[in-house]
Amino acid sequence: MENKDKTIEKLYEEHLKKEPKRYARFYPEFNSGIKSSEYIKWKIEKDNLKLVKSIPLEKRKEILSHLKNGNSVGQTAKDFGIENHMAVFYLINYNICDVQMLNQESI
Numbered sequence: 001m002e003n004k005d006k007t008i009e010k011l012y013e014e015h016l017k018k019e020p021k022r023y024a025r026f027y028p029e030f031n032s033g034i035k036s037s038e039y040i041k042w043k044i045e046k047d048n049l050k051l052v053k054s055i056p057l058e059k060r061k062e063i064l065s066h067l068k069n070g071n072s073v074g075q076t077a078k079d080f081g082i083e084n085h086m087a088v089f090y091l092i093n094y095n096i097c098d099v100q101m102l103n104q105e106s107i
Helices: 008-016 037-053 057-068 073-079 086-094
Strands: 023-027 032-035
Touching: 008 037, 032 037, 037 086, 057 073, 057 086, 073 086
Parallel strands: none
Antiparallel strands: 023 032
């Protein structure tokens, strides 16, 4: 993340403001609708942010430090008592500053 004054909490609040139209098509006779792809993507991102936001900021800093020392995502989650290891994965994802592109095919 390039902007240093951004936090997960701010990203979450900004994301909530961008909620797209929920249904692409609604069928009143069945009282149901088909969710739009934009809404589905927005909801997944919201859930990911919420998961990371559930970890206190100081603990998030410790987790990143722990990962930088060469520990795996699973081991880090275990060491910090985080039940869902995906929280650690998403924490990494939101803290990536620069990504190198992978080869199309393995060498």
